[in-house]
Amino acid sequence: QVQLRESGPGLVKPSETLSLNCIVSGFPISSGGFHWSWIRQHPGKGLEWIGYIYYNGRSDYSPSLKSRVTISLDTSKNEISLILNSVTAADTAVYYCAAEGVSGDYSFDYWGQGTLVTVSS
């Protein structure tokens, strides 16, 4: 059973960098099988895909965030990370890491519990 758990600061100041980690258990991220993704949800709103990284380093990002976002993976820790630069209040959201299956389904099969990040001075 794949499990994901996000961690990181709940409060970030405007113009600073948001940094989150997601520990994956139950599946080695080095073995393919999933796009390791980040998705966010603004308070009371819908879901916004941020981007993904694959075990081989292939990645893609939302065009609206591409200039500010980096997703990376650390296979030794079985962990994926999200960095979002130059944050504003518009980046206040619940951030989820999620695993998108790549074996014919291409759906977000597993999700972390989410972590709320507030951007405020």
Place this chain on the structure above:
Amino acid sequence: DIQMTQSPSSVSASVGDRVTITCRASQGISGWLAWYQQRPGKAPKILIYATSSLRGGVPSRFSGSGSGTDFSLTISSLQPEDFATYFCQQSFTFPRTFGQGTKVEIK
């Protein structure tokens, strides 16, 4: 980006009712459409992938259909635990995009 439009944005229904939610894509997505359920304060949960394939453990009262640009999720007999928000999502291309959500409320 492919725009996903759900309707209605909310629906009031009673236990036992049949509920249908629709999702329209701004272009054809070759059936790469998934549905998620989200309860308050929780992460979304996958229900259906590839238009109509039920994920393991999901009750059979949930079903999906559609093709081209028009898709639907049907709950055949609404149960108390089904009151939640439902999202569609396309995985035909990047960036992945979601519908704005449909809230199923108790009548």
